[in-house]
Each structure stands twice: as C-alpha cells, then as structure tokens.
Amino acid sequence: MIEVNGISKSFLVSKRPPGLAHAVKSLFRREYTVVEALQNISFTIGSGEIVGYIGPNGAGKSTTIKTMSGILVPDSGTCSIMGYTPWKDRVSYVKNIGVVFGQRSQLWWDVPVLDSFELLRDIYRIPPLEYRSTLALLVETLDLQALLHTPVRQLSLGQRMRCEIAASLLHSPSLLFLDEPTIGLDAVSKIAVRQFIKTINEEKGVTVILTTHDMNDIEALASRLLLIGKGKLLYDGTVQGLRSRYGSKSGAAEASQLQQASASTSEQGHSTGSLSIEDIVVQMYKEYAL
Amino acid sequence: MIKPYYAVLRLRLSNGLQYRAAAYAGIGTQFFFGFIFIMVFEAFYAQTSAAAPQMSLSEVVAYCWLKQAFLAFIVLWLRDNELFQLITSGNIAYELCRPSGIYGLWYAKLLAQRLSSALLRCLPILLVSFFLPQPYRLELPPDFAAFLLFVCSLIIGLFLIVAISMLIYISVFITMSPAGSLLMFSVFGEFFAGMIIPVPLMPDWMQRIVYALPFHWTVDFPFRVYTGNISTLDARAGLLFQLLWLAALIFIGKIAMNKALRRVVVQGG
Numbered sequence: 001m002i003e004v005n006g007i008s009k010s011f012l013v014s015k016r017p018p019g020l021a022h023a024v025k026s027l028f029r030r031e032y033t034v035v036e037a038l039q040n041i042s043f044t045i046g047s048g049e050i051v052g053y054i055g056p057n058g059a060g061k062s063t064t065i066k067t068m069s070g071i072l073v074p075d076s077g078t079c080s081i082m083g084y085t086p087w088k089d090r091v092s093y094v095k096n097i098g099v100v101f102g103q104r105s106q107l108w109w110d111v112p113v114l115d116s117f118e119l120l121r122d123i124y125r126i127p128p129l130e131y132r133s134t135l136a137l138l139v140e141t142l143d144l145q146a147l148l149h150t151p152v153r154q155l156s157l158g159q160r161m162r163c164e165i166a167a168s169l170l171h172s173p174s175l176l177f178l179d180e181p182t183i184g185l186d187a188v189s190k191i192a193v194r195q196f197i198k199t200i201n202e203e204k205g206v207t208v209i210l211t212t213h214d215m216n217d218i219e220a221l222a223s224r225l226l227l228i229g230k231g232k233l234l235y236d237g238t239v240q241g242l243r244s245r246y247g248s249k250s251g252a253a254e255a256s257q258l259q260q261a262s263a264s265t266s267e268q269g270h271s272t273g274s275l276s277i278e279d280i281v282v283q284m285y286k287e288y289a290l
Numbered sequence: 291m292i293k294p295y296y297a298v299l300r301l302r303l304s305n306g307l308q309y310r311a312a313a314y315a316g317i318g319t320q321f322f323f324g325f326i327f328i329m330v331f332e333a334f335y336a337q338t339s340a341a342a343p344q345m346s347l348s349e350v351v352a353y354c355w356l357k358q359a360f361l362a363f364i365v366l367w368l369r370d371n372e373l374f375q376l377i378t379s380g381n382i383a384y385e386l387c388r389p390s391g392i393y394g395l396w397y398a399k400l401l402a403q404r405l406s407s408a409l410l411r412c413l414p415i416l417l418v419s420f421f422l423p424q425p426y427r428l429e430l431p432p433d434f435a436a437f438l439l440f441v442c443s444l445i446i447g448l449f450l451i452v453a454i455s456m457l458i459y460i461s462v463f464i465t466m467s468p469a470g471s472l473l474m475f476s477v478f479g480e481f482f483a484g485m486i487i488p489v490p491l492m493p494d495w496m497q498r499i500v501y502a503l504p505f506h507w508t509v510d511f512p513f514r515v516y517t518g519n520i521s522t523l524d525a526r527a528g529l530l531f532q533l534l535w536l537a538a539l540i541f542i543g544k545i546a547m548n549k550a551l552r553r554v555v556v557q558g559g
Contacts, residue, residue, distance in 0.1 A: 091391065
C-alpha cells in the first residue's frame with residue numbers, strides 16, 4: 001500500500017548568536033545551517049497495518065508524515081501510496097487519506113463542531129447518505145453527541161481531539177496519519193482515542209500510521225515499529241523484536257506483560273515490570289547517540 | 291465542482307455576519323470620514339479658479355459616499371488574520387490535505403469576508419446619504435443603464451480586489467510577515483485605485499500611470515460609472531478590461547501560489 005524509497009529532505013535554518021551586535025550583523029549577512037531532516041528513508045507498509053513511528057523530538061517524524069500526506073516536497077526519493085505520488089498528485093490523492101496533527105486544529109474556532117463537519121462534507125463531496133451514516137458511527141464510537149453544537153473554542157483539549165479525529169475520518173479514508181494524537185490528553189481520553197483507533201482498524205480495515213512519544217500508545221496499538229533518529233531510519237520491526245534485542249534480561253515476565261499492555265487495559269503493567277518499553281527506547285536512543 | 295468553495299463562502303459569511311458591534315462602529319466611522327472627505331473637496335471646489343474640473347462636485351460627493359458604503363469591497367488593508375496565521379504558524383498543513391486547490395478556498399474565504407462586512411454596512415450608509423441636505427446628498431445615477439453597469443462593474447471590481455489581495459497572502463509565504471506587503475499594497479494600491487482622490491482630479495502624467503495599472507478598475511471605474519462620469523459606451527468596454535485584468539491576476543496568483551507551495555515549509559514542527 002505504501003512504498004517509500006530513499007526519501008531525503010533538508011531545511012535551511014537561519015542561525016545567529018544572541019545579542020544586538022549579531023542581530024545587526026545578520027541584517028547584512030544571514031547565516032544558515034542545513035538540517036538534514038530526512039536522510040534516505042525507505043520502508044513499505046501493507047494494507048491494514050497499524051505502524052508506530054517513534055523517535056526523539058526533531059528526529060523527522062512529522063516531516064515524514066507531511067511528506068507522505070503530500071504537504072512537503074522531498075529533495076529526493078520516491079514514494080508511492082495507493083499508486084499516487086503524494087506531492088505530485090496531491091489533490092486527487094488526499095481524498096483517500098485522513099490526517100490528524102495533534103498540535104494543530106482543523107476545526108473552525110468560532111463555530112459549532114457540526115458546522116466544521118458539514119464544511120468538510122462539502123469539501124470532500126461526501127454523498128449525504130454516506131455522510132449521515134459515517135457521522136452517526138463516529139458520534140457513537142467517539143461519544144460526540146453532546147459536543148456537536150458547541151463552538152470549538154469552548155471544548156476541552158480531550159473533547160476537541162475526539163472531534164479532530166472524527167473530522168479526519170468523515171470521508172472514510174483508507175489510510176490515516178496520526179501525528180501525536182494523544183499529546184496532552186488525560187488518561188481517560190487517551191484510552192478512548194486508542195480504543196477508537198483499534199476499532200476502525202479492525203472493523204473498517206483502515207491502515208494507521210501513528211507518531212507518538214507515549215510508548216503506551218505503541219504498546220496498545222502498534223504491532224510494528226519504525227524508529228527514526230537524526231533523519232535516519234534505525235529500526236523497523238515488531239515491538240517484540242525490539243524487546244528481545246534490548247530487554248532480554250527478563251524474557252518470560254516481559255512477554256506476559258506485553259500481553260497485558262497490548263490489551264490496553266492495565267496501564268500499570270510496565271511500571272512494576274523489569275524493563276519497560278520506555279526504558280528500551282531510551283536505551284536505543286543512547287546506543288545511537290541521539 | 292464549485293461546491294466546496296461555495297461551502298467555505300457560506301460558512302465564512304455566516305461567521306462574518308456575527309460581528310454586529312464592529313458593523314455599527316464601522317458605519318459611524320465611515321459617515322465621519324465621508325463628511326470630512328466631502329468638506330475637503332467642497333473647499334477645493336469653492337476656491338478653484340482654473341478651468342472647470344473633469345468631475346462636478348455632486349459627482350465627487352456620490353463618489354465619496356459610494357466609497358464609504360462599499361469600503362469593504364474596495365480597500366486593500368482589509369485582512370484575514372486567520373490566513374496569515376495559517377501560513378506563519380504552519381496550520382496550512384491542514385489546508386494542504388484537502389482535495390481542493392488552496393487558491394480557490396482562500397479566494398472564497400476572502401470574498402466572503404468582504405461580502406459579510408459590506409452587507410452589514412452599505413445599506414444604512416446609502417439610505418441616509420440619499421436623504422442628506424445638499425451639497426452632501428448622494429444623487430441617483432443618471433439612468434437605469436448606468437445603474438446596471440455600476441452593479442456589474444462593482445461586482446467584477448470585488449472579484450478583482452480579492453485577486454489582488456491574494457497576492458499579498460502569497461507573498462507572506464516568502465516574507466513570513468504580513469506587515470510589509472500589506473503596507474506596500476495598501477498605500478500604493480489604494481492611491482492608484484483612486485481611494486484618496488478620484489482619478490480625473492489627478493494630474494495628466496499621473497493619470498497615465500494609474501490607467502496602466504489594474505487598481506483603478508476596482509474603485510474609480512465603478513463609481514464613475516454610477517455618476518455617469520464614464521459614459522455607458524465606455525463603461526461597457528471597461529467591463530471587458532476588468533474581466534481581462536481579472537483573468538490575468540488570477541492566472542498570476544495561481545502560478546505564484548503553486549510555486550510557493552512547492553517550497554512551503556510548515557512552521558513549528
């Protein structure tokens with residue numbers, strides 16, 4: 001479904017030391033450093049997978065998501081998603097994907113949620129019948145009924161995030177990008193969001209690519225993990241594989257704990273266990289000197 | 291085809307119509323400035339000893355009131371901060387995941403902003419200025435044809451001004467701050483559009499510059515069609531020129547937008 005091949009992207013970042021003298025100097029001569037946000041990233045993702053995409057801040061996770069959703073144009077490399085090249089066939093491609101940026105909002109700030117939804121219905125040209133049934137499903141599974149007529153500015157972050165996710169799924173995309181969907185959410189909302197992602201993946205077969213810093217998200221959802229650091233892809237494999245490579249100190253206990261965690265019911269599982277996935281990731285970051 | 295843009299227009303319109311207090315304040319301000327402008331012109335006309343100017347005082351008065359009533363249709367400084375924020379904060383990421391051209395969506399938003407703002411203001415101003423004592427009264431157009439041509443030219447003028455202001459928004463992709471381009475466009479654009487003084491009252495050499503630029507088609511042209519200062523024959527030809535400029539500006543805007551998007555950097559991670 002997704003084939004990414006040797007994607008690279010660099011940004012120019014302007015730099016100057018603090019202070020007035022340097023500020024004046026930079027009026028005449030700007031200094032830039034080139035940041036290699038992505039270097040030769042390649043992977044393939046099959047239909048119906050949930051893939052966790054992790055890495056420290058500034059590793060290039062969001063850049064990858066933005067490239068795959070057609071927003072950014074990479075410097076080199078190819079990418080084929082459902083037969084489209086995202087940045088070239090942007091307008092026809094984006095009908096098939098949903099994107100949630102956890103730190104941004106796509107809902108109109110001053111109008112009720114439903115108005116934003118109806119706008120999206122018209123923008124995506126969703127047939128009325130289909131819109132009604134999708135909306136009903138989303139309202140039920142995300143528990144939105146009470147929120148639909150409230151202006152977005154008066155929603156809490158957790159409520160808004162549920163609405164954002166619903167907004168990204170109104171047009172029934174077969175591929176969903178979630179860029180930090182659980183950022184800043186409380187435990188209840190986090191679990192609700194995870195549950196929902198699992199549901200649409202299982203019932204509608206939506207492929208999900210998810211970036212997060214919360215390893216519980218990954219354990220609860222993703223069977224496969226991509227680890228990126230400093231623009232390079234460092235690990236591509238299962239969560240179990242990661243454990244057996246780094247957390248082999250406590251084999252059996254680990255396995256049972258994983259079972260617990262992936263059911264997403266017991267949040268306390270790994271705080272008492274020997275080596276949590278969080279620790280493993282920290283170890284990996286250290287090993288690769290990130 | 292047009293549906294998504296219409297939906298944006300409708301939502302933005304209903305959103306804009308919420309701001310009643312701003313509209314009342316606007317009406318007050320626009321009356322105040324209308325009187326000031328007319329008084330200044332009145333004084334000039336009383337003192338002039340040169341040959342009769344190319345525009346009569348009553349034409350200038352009509353020009354001023356129309357300018358005040360349809361201010362939201364003609365000023366370049368009217369801005370949509372949301373769009374600027376989209377660009378500078380990186381929220382444009384969401385706009386780019388929509389299956390429509392950004393140019394069209396933003397065009398619809400800007401159009402709706404101007405429409406909602408003008409709808410709330412123009413009627414009271416027009417109504418009152420029709421009943422003001424002379425010399426401040428707004429006279430009716432000389433004939434019905436002039437009125438019809440005025441309506442057409444005003445509407446095309448509105449489309450033109452939105453196409454011009456799109457260029458301001460596109461420039462923010464490069465400059466990352468709206469202040470500079472907004473100031474440049476509004477100071478030069480509005481002067482060349484005839485916002486400060488009607489074009490016929492400018493010196494000849496300056497008129498030649500003005501007529502070479504697109505701005506005067508948005509302000510000077512429709513209002514002078516209304517007063518009959520531009521004959522119906524010239525007005526019909528003018529509509530054609532307006533449409534040509536409109537096509538050219540949209541074409542340029544779309545190309546510039548595509549160029550900017552290819553190099554877009556989504557700010558703020």
